[in-house]
Amino acid sequence: MKEYDFVVIGSGIAGLSFALKATRHGSVAVITKRKGADTNTAWAQGGIACVTSDEDSFELHVRDTLEAGAGLCDEAVVRTVVTEGPERIRELTELGVQFDQREVSGHHRELDLGKEGGHSKRRVLHVRDATGQEIEERLLHELAKRPNVDLWENHMAVDLITAAKLGFATEDRCLGVYVLDEKTEEVETIRSDRTVLATGGCGKVYLYTTNPDIATGDGVAMAWRAGLEISNMEFIQFHPTCLFHAEAKSFLISEAVRGEGGILRNHRGEDFMRRYDSRGSLAPRDIVARAIDAEIKRSGARCVFLDITHKPPEFIRERFPHIYRTCLRFGIDMLKQAIPVVPAAHYQCGGIKTDVNGATSLLGLFAIGEVGCTGMHGANRLASNSLLEGLVVAHRAAAAAVQTRPARKQKIPLPEWQSGNVQDVDELVVIYHNWDEIRRLMWDYVGIVRTHKRLQRASARLRNLQREIREFYWNFKVSIDLLELRNLAAVAALIVDSALCRKESRGLHYTLDHPETDDREFKRDTLLRRG
Numbered sequence: 001m002k003e004y005d006f007v008v009i010g011s012g013i014a015g016l017s018f019a020l021k022a023t024r025h026g027s028v029a030v031i032t033k034r035k036g037a038d039t040n041t042a043w044a045q046g047g048i049a050c051v052t053s054d055e056d057s058f059e060l061h062v063r064d065t066l067e068a069g070a071g072l073c074d075e076a077v078v079r080t081v082v083t084e085g086p087e088r089i090r091e092l093t094e095l096g097v098q099f100d101q102r103e104v105s106g107h108h109r110e111l112d113l114g115k116e117g118g119h120s121k122r123r124v125l126h127v128r129d130a131t132g133q134e135i136e137e138r139l140l141h142e143l144a145k146r147p148n149v150d151l152w153e154n155h156m157a158v159d160l161i162t163a164a165k166l167g168f169a170t171e172d173r174c175l176g177v178y179v180l181d182e183k184t185e186e187v188e189t190i191r192s193d194r195t196v197l198a199t200g201g202c203g204k205v206y207l208y209t210t211n212p213d214i215a216t217g218d219g220v221a222m223a224w225r226a227g228l229e230i231s232n233m234e235f236i237q238f239h240p241t242c243l244f245h246a247e248a249k250s251f252l253i254s255e256a257v258r259g260e261g262g263i264l265r266n267h268r269g270e271d272f273m274r275r276y277d278s279r280g281s282l283a284p285r286d287i288v289a290r291a292i293d294a295e296i297k298r299s300g301a302r303c304v305f306l307d308i309t310h311k312p313p314e315f316i317r318e319r320f321p322h323i324y325r326t327c328l329r330f331g332i333d334m335l336k337q338a339i340p341v342v343p344a345a346h347y348q349c350g351g352i353k354t355d356v357n358g359a360t361s362l363l364g365l366f367a368i369g370e371v372g373c374t375g376m377h378g379a380n381r382l383a384s385n386s387l388l389e390g391l392v393v394a395h396r397a398a399a400a401a402v403q404t405r406p407a408r409k410q411k412i413p414l415p416e417w418q419s420g421n422v423q424d425v426d427e428l429v430v431i432y433h434n435w436d437e438i439r440r441l442m443w444d445y446v447g448i449v450r451t452h453k454r455l456q457r458a459s460a461r462l463r464n465l466q467r468e469i470r471e472f473y474w475n476f477k478v479s480i481d482l483l484e485l486r487n488l489a490a491v492a493a494l495i496v497d498s499a500l501c502r503k504e505s506r507g508l509h510y511t512l513d514h515p516e517t518d519d520r521e522f523k524r525d526t527l528l529r530r531g
Ligand code: SIN
Pocket: 044, 045, 046, 047, 253, 254, 255, 256, 346, 382, 383, 384, 385, 386
């Protein structure tokens, strides 16, 4: 058994920011499924929304966030995150993150702020079109300098260890976590008084996603099994523009392309968004994704097109080097032709219910970043608000975790992991089949436009799949594939169950059975708890 003062599961912006701050107060382990940089953060192109210009104000940023959130944001949380943003950005720049600047007059330079859907002002700080990658590298670089931190790469958290699960029910608390070492295939026990879930989202639950392979909903699934409250999982954000190409897996075409004038066109070349919303291609994401879905279904075309060919080539190459190069690799020259795009699952607005400090209802357990649901995003996240939330909540969580540390270490003995049966999985095909079935099922039945009948069908299928997966789980040695499948199935069921509870349309949840918003009945969070 290993013991640390703080255990952080996940190595994106939230997990690493927490870890860096916690190293000042004790020993830290950062557990990550693959390499340190294999995170959603590293794939974030757009940037960080933050008020930095004289033409902008906290009030406007708060207003835009609340408007996107469609009545479900917690205004106090939004205010905290928005107003504490500039201080956290300053810390990032001190670590060496150089946000893009532009020359204004003579030698005077200022931040080059991007614009994205739903923002009334330019306020997105970015490093060209690879903001997340730059931040991730800086944070990992900084962490590597700290003496009291261990980065556990290729390790996957299996389950949280809680006092209640061990039979000490009077005061439930999180005591640590079981972790699978991919190389040795052994499950290790880590004890800690402060465990932090920073595992990101669950894009891989859908057939098409902008997320990397690690996004399998692990944190939400573990918290669910530990009996925590899970909030608002029906609100899955579909990004309108994922590259449509047979060989391109999950490549995002940033909303910043539309922010700089890119126009969405259908297969006939029409600027169709004008028919759906007066803001055209830069309408909020939920509206654009639904419009593309409708356009594709109506015409039978397989994608729509994002056209920025009217902008000067040097501007495109300079502002979007990563997108430009990647499209070229797939034979698409965005200087001369429109980029084929489709919507894809992008962001989980719900998650483990927490306060603005990332504290969950289980003592000693924090959930920060995409895995947590603070109330910041409500029913629809405003573009580029997530890195900001990750930074601010990680900072607050680190302070809260230190302040509330128990005076004496927990003495409850932790049992070693019991592998019920040591057989290797004999038919991997079953895992891969179930994995594909979940992702296809979620795409077809629980996508951008929903119906009660399709949700019920999805629910019945998922129950069967979960039964099968449970049998596998207890009869065979655990592997990362099997653990991810179990988590994926649990999170898919949570999305479906939450969607079935909401008999209205709001933000990212749109159902043909109840196309109106019903403020009287449903202006509230969806909360699910096991049992
Ligand atoms: C994008 O670059 O379009 C993604 C930004 C975000 O999802 O916040």
